[in-house]
Amino acid sequence: MRSVKMVMCVLFVSLSLSLPVWAELIGVPDPTMSAAWMAYQGPEPLTLMITPDGTGGYFSDARTPDGTIADATITLLLMDYFNTPIGYFPREDIWIQSGDGGITFCGIYDLWPDTDTGPDGRTSWFQRPKGGRHSEEPMVVYVNGTPLAGPPLELYFNSPDITGNGSVDLTDVTWFTMDYFSGYHFRSDLHRDGVLNVSDVVLLAQWMGRRCE
Numbered sequence: 138m139r140s141v142k143m144v145m146c147v148l149f150v151s152l153s154l155s156l157p158v159w160a161e162l163i164g165v166p167d168p169t170m171s172a173a174w175m176a177y178q179g180p181e182p183l184t185l186m187i188t189p190d191g192t193g194g195y196f197s198d199a200r201t202p203d204g205t206i207a208d209a210t211i212t213l214l215l216m217d218y219f220n221t222p223i224g225y226f227p228r229e230d231i232w233i234q235s236g237d238g239g240i241t242f243c244g245i246y247d248l249w250p251d252t253d254t255g256p257d258g259r260t261s262w263f264q265r266p267k268g269g270r271h272s273e274e275p276m277v278v279y280v281n282g283t284p285l286a287g288p289p290l291e292l293y294f295n296s297p298d299i300t301g302n303g304s305v306d307l308t309d310v311t312w313f314t315m316d317y318f319s320g321y322h323f324r325s326d327l328h329r330d331g332v333l334n335v336s337d338v339v340l341l342a343q344w345m346g347r348r349c350e
C-alpha cells in the first residue's frame with residue numbers, strides 16, 4: 138500500500154512538472170506533422186517562369202520538361218505537435234526557398250504564401266511571384282526558419298531576368314544569345330519544353346524592359 142502511494146506521488150509530481158512543457162507546444166508548428174505538396178502529383182519536375190514585374194506564370198501555369206502545362210500550386214497544412222491545425226498563422230513566418238538559392242525574389246514577400254493560414258491550418262502559393270535568375274533544385278517550405286521534414290517540392294524556376302539584376306535588359310540578351318547558339322541551357326528555356334527556339338525568343342522579347350518595382 139505504501140509503495141502504491143509512493144508511485145502515485147511520483148506520478149503526480151512528474152505530471153505537474155511536464156504539463157507546462159506540453160502546454161507550450163500547443164499551437165507551435167511541428168515540421169514533421171506539417172506537410173506541403175503541389176497540386177500536380179506526377180513524376181516529372183515542374184518549371185515555373187517568373188518575371189521581375191510579377192507578370193509571369195501563376196503557380197498553376199508551370200510546365201513539365203516536355204512543355205505540358207501542370208498545376209504547381211503549393212498547399213501547406215500547418216500542424217502542431219498534437220496534430221492539430223494551426224489557424225491564422227502569419228504568412229511572413231512561412232516561406233519557400235530553393236535548394237541552390239538560385240532565385241532572386243524582388244522582395245521578401247515574394248517568398249511568402251498568398252495569405253496567413255486559414256482556420257483549417259492551410260495556406261497556398263498560387264499568385265505570381267516577382268523575381269529572376271533560375272533554380273534547378275527542389276523547393277523547401279520553411280516555417281519559423283525550420284524546413285519541413287517531408288520530401289521537398291520538385292519545382293524549378295527560370296526567368297527572362299537571367300542575370301537576376303532586377304530588370305530584363307541587354308545583359309540578359311547576351312546570356313540568352315550565348316545559350317541559344319551553344320545548344321541549350323535550362324535558364325533560357327523560358328517556354329519550357331527542352332529546346333531553345335523561337336518560342337523562347339518571343340518570351341524574352343515580350344518581357345524586355347520589365348523590372349522590379
Ligand SMILES: [Ca+2]
Pocket residue numbers: 326327328329330331332333334336337
Ligand atoms: Ca523552349
